[in-house]
Amino acid sequence: MTAFDHLVVHSFNPDVHQQTFSAIHQLKGVPGGQHEHWGTFNHLAFMTNDCYIEWLGVEDETIARHSDNPLIQTTIDAYDARKEGPIQFALRVDDLNGVMERLRHHHIAFSGPFPGSRTKPDGSELAWRMLFPHDETLNRPLPFLIEWDGDINRPSDATFINPTSFSSITVGTDDPERYVNQLQTIAPEATSPSGLLLDNGTITIEDGDHLTAHFESITFK
Numbered sequence: 001m002t003a004f005d006h007l008v009v010h011s012f013n014p015d016v017h018q019q020t021f022s023a024i025h026q027l028k029g030v031p032g033g034q035h036e037h038w039g040t041f042n043h044l045a046f047m048t049n050d051c052y053i054e055w056l057g058v059e060d061e062t063i064a065r066h067s068d069n070p071l072i073q074t075t076i077d078a079y080d081a082r083k084e085g086p087i088q089f090a091l092r093v094d095d096l097n098g099v100m101e102r103l104r105h106h107h108i109a110f111s112g113p114f115p116g117s118r119t120k121p122d123g124s125e126l127a128w129r130m131l132f133p134h135d136e137t138l139n140r141p142l143p144f145l146i147e148w149d150g151d152i153n154r155p156s157d158a159t160f161i162n163p164t165s166f167s168s169i170t171v172g173t174d175d176p177e178r179y180v181n182q183l184q185t186i187a188p189e190a191t192s193p194s195g196l197l198l199d200n201g202t203i204t205i206e207d208g209d210h211l212t213a214h215f216e217s218i219t220f221k
Helices: 014-025 061-065 070-080 096-105 176-186
Strands: 002-010 030-035 040-047 051-058 085-093 110-119 125-133 144-148 168-173 195-198 201-207 210-215 218-220
Touching: 002 070, 002 195, 014 040, 014 051, 030 110, 051 070, 061 070, 070 085, 070 125, 085 210, 096 110, 096 125, 096 144, 096 176, 168 176, 176 195, 176 201
Parallel strands: 002 051, 085 144, 168 201
Antiparallel strands: 002 085, 030 040, 040 051, 110 125, 125 144, 168 210, 195 201, 210 218
8 A cells, every 4th residue: 555645845934834824724733743853843734535744844953964864854955945845745655664675676775764753742652664765866856655653643633634635746857757667666556657646646757846736726836
């Protein structure tokens, strides 16, 4: 099973951006928590088809700069470039070890898996593993993979799950054919002519250098 898990949006003020988003679109958002080992924190908006938007910010610059986690490195790059907006997205898998075996077989490099955890506002612990396939010949990173320990990331109060669904992501890259091939090696069961047909949406690859996500009528780019 491969599904869209979440969109990562770099923000200098995750709380403000989540609240502004919620006010404009009449959708609910919640504080996420702190990643103490990475020097980051987040605010979230959960969607009805088991996914969410993450506004990710740097809380401790020194810790973040020393992190070996590729997502935190990408966040610091956006932080230094003073760039806010979508920077990455995660695909959810239920057999990360199997994915690693497939990547090794096809000689696709990857970093990780990186264990992650944070304490939710209700005091419960959320844990996961992240894997970062990479291809240095591409101008845009491949999505990272996440495997949750137990249940997926959901709010403690189900009323904070919004009635809006994730629809699609469009990735612009300088080598669409290679990007598609790499994606389809990562998730062969989700292969489609132009990208991936996920359990809860689609990924389309095209020429360019952009990342655009659609949650029904809401667009992030």
